Amino acid sequence: MLNVTVIGSGNVATHLITALSRAAGINLKQVMARRPEVLNGITDESLIVSNPAYLQDADIYIIAVSDNAVANVSVSLPFTGRLVVHTSGATPMQSLDSKNRRGVFYPLQTFSKSRNIDFSRVPLCLEAEDAQDYALLEQLAGTLSHTIHNVSSQQRKSLHVAAVFACNFSNHMYTLGSIICKDENLPFDILKPLIQETAAKIQELTPVQAQTGPAVRHDDKTVNSHLDYLTNDNLKAVYTLLTQSIQHIHG
């Protein structure tokens, strides 16, 4: 039985607390949160502390707070020599205070408060300073997910950038599509099957193989008529640059 304590009460922390509470072989020891009321209904009130002084012994402490707060929280811990990990894609392992043994437990997924996440399908990206701690993280990860990757701080940084493109920017493309629909009184719902299929396609094809549309076909007539249609400067600039980028990659 692994004793695990989670520090944080944001999106990642709450999804992690929920998953750990259900995981076989895991004892959710404590949860530390500055604002414990956020965790109402998510975990047993008796497990929650708001002051690091009340943290008890655990095998692993998971700091799941905003990127900018990771280092300070690790400094605030009143113990040494224990395994402390963070969940941030953007933060090197070395940002953690070296008074404790350090590691990273990065779930590569987009978390929203209002959506349940099946943790068993979330890729967990692990890093640790030594092999024994890595094994401990692997044991923890194995209780939650089928997909575990050994990812260095440098690789994790690139993965985080890749995720911005694949997730944040693709979602922004949905937003721009929805704005265009709204301007013509078309429901955004009409685009949803297309969006689903676009994401489903790359389970089988590479995204390079799956690329369709006027840019990759070098269909200048359609590209120009779309640019004429777009009167909004921002939409026009995005359309122009991404058309160039597609032609740059695909030739």
Add this chain to the structure above:
Amino acid sequence: MLNVTVIGSGNVATHLITALSRAAGINLKQVMARRPEVLNGITDESLIVSNPAYLQDADIYIIAVSDNAVANVSVSLPFTGRLVVHTSGATPMQSLDSKNRRGVFYPLQTFSKSRNIDFSRVPLCLEAEDAQDYALLEQLAGTLSHTIHNVSSQQRKSLHVAAVFACNFSNHMYTLGSIICKDENLPFDILKPLIQETAAKIQELTPVQAQTGPAVRHDDKTVNSHLDYLTNDNLKAVYTLLTQSIQHIHG
């Protein structure tokens, strides 16, 4: 029973031929293709003609060819007064030769040769010059799909632009993510659950609500560290513009 003839042998034509062959209440009358060999295994050889002179009477002729060829194909038809529709998002209904009754039957989906499409979930965008022909298209569409929209040529143009953003450009974001992974010897597979969840999220949330990441948080530290990481000019330009665009939309 509706007699329907399909003209074309590309992605849209072949998916349409397959769906029409199975649809209740539809008799696939003929298929016209310049290169009939492409349709091997897709439809009965005896239905295929390569010359417009051999086209028989049908209730609806569906021209499913490349955008640039729609007008010429409609001119080449040796009959008048029949219902002829095209499947193009980018082409006005008026591009069809006015010697026949005109309409549009635009399936809003991304089609690849190698993937089966469940037509029942494809939004079909219909337009016709008169109400009787529209009713006929609606009858045809109803045999294939649960989702039918009355979409004018002007609306369809905007929908086509919106689809470029929501489909072509979001797929390109997957491509750029995959390039970043490859540079660090990370498998693209690691991003797939994230991509699925990003697309699944907007079934419940609006894409504006679903937006996450450093740009919408105005997390300049992470944005700058990502820009430092990206040495490729194209990736850097896309990252910069889309970060600005997100902040422009979300404030």
